[in-house]
Amino acid sequence: MKLQGFDTNAAPFVDIQDFTLDLHWILAGLLFLSVIGPMLYFTWKYRADKVKDEEISDVTHNTPLEIAWTVIPTAILMVFFYYGYEGMKQVRSIPPESKSFVVKVIGSKWKWEYEYPPNKAGFVHKIGGGYIEPVVDKNGKVIKEGSLGVSALYVPENTNIILKMTAPLNDVIHSYYVPAFRMKEDVVPGRTTKQWFNAKRGTYDVECAEYCGKAHSFMYSRIVVLPKEEFEKWFESKAYTPKGEIKADGAYLFKQKGCVFCHGNDGKGKKGYGQDLTVRMSKAQVLHVIEHGQHQLKYPLGPMPAGTAKGADAEAIAEWIASGAKGTPPQAFATACAGCHGADAKGNGGMAPNLTAFDETLVKHVMEHGKSGIIGNMPYFFTTDKENAAIAKYLQSL
């Protein structure tokens, strides 16, 4: 009996790792018996009423025995070392990139995303996202596919696949674990780590194996290994995946991209994780931006300078934005902010953020760059323009 995913032999280094593990069981069992067996025997044989103190007073040592119990375990450890080293060499000897297919893997709270090299037409496939549970009837039959039915890493069979893995700078450490391939490697913010495999046709589970916060246990993905022709046909197309599209429906995307983990199912935000998206920004957030300036969304106007308004003026402006930016902005807004954000605070035709609503341009900038502030950190996301539009529409409906 093996755990799920361990009963497949799908990558080149599976055999040696399984053999090494079995060898450990057997040799560790023998070592255990060689210590515990004699110990039990001697405690019985030399129990208190069978030995006189005089008989054991001059026992010193036994050289041949001591050499044996040093040399034999050392030899056994060298056997462990040999197979451990050979196994590690196979996992760590990453084939040359020129003879492999390289995919970028991004792990962030709490999802896996994949970015492919450009295809012949220059199109870059980006797949992945948060985990949506499938809907199952009482007999265990899937009635509605979850995100794992579609969103996965699709690769061709019998090909060296190199994964170049990283996490956004404002995220935490994850670990890309594929039990069926016996491979696992940390995914570290700001660093690139690599793994490789060469697999047989099939579908294999991927899990995050580094505790990374609240929804860690839902940080699933899949690797789907396809026949070469089927993979090529999809790769040269613009289709989202070989298995179909993810609906460009804001409410669905909000779940599928994993927004709900931080912003909640109702978009109201979870304390310490995400902002309340039913309002544009809270008063405290606006005041913070006015006081410190901001440079992370990369709008055409560049950085917003700190201290453009002060005291009661700043308060009045922040109050107005936080209460839904209805009616005419306060007088101070016209002098301190309108030059960049537009007289109506709608962002001056995309030059600076719209302060009245989550419009498509804002969603695009937030998705591309992520957002950090007094509430917390949000990683960047891969989204298409179509998806940004759908998300903006959904956010405005909240």
Ligand SMILES: [Cu+2]
């Ligand atoms: Cu994780």
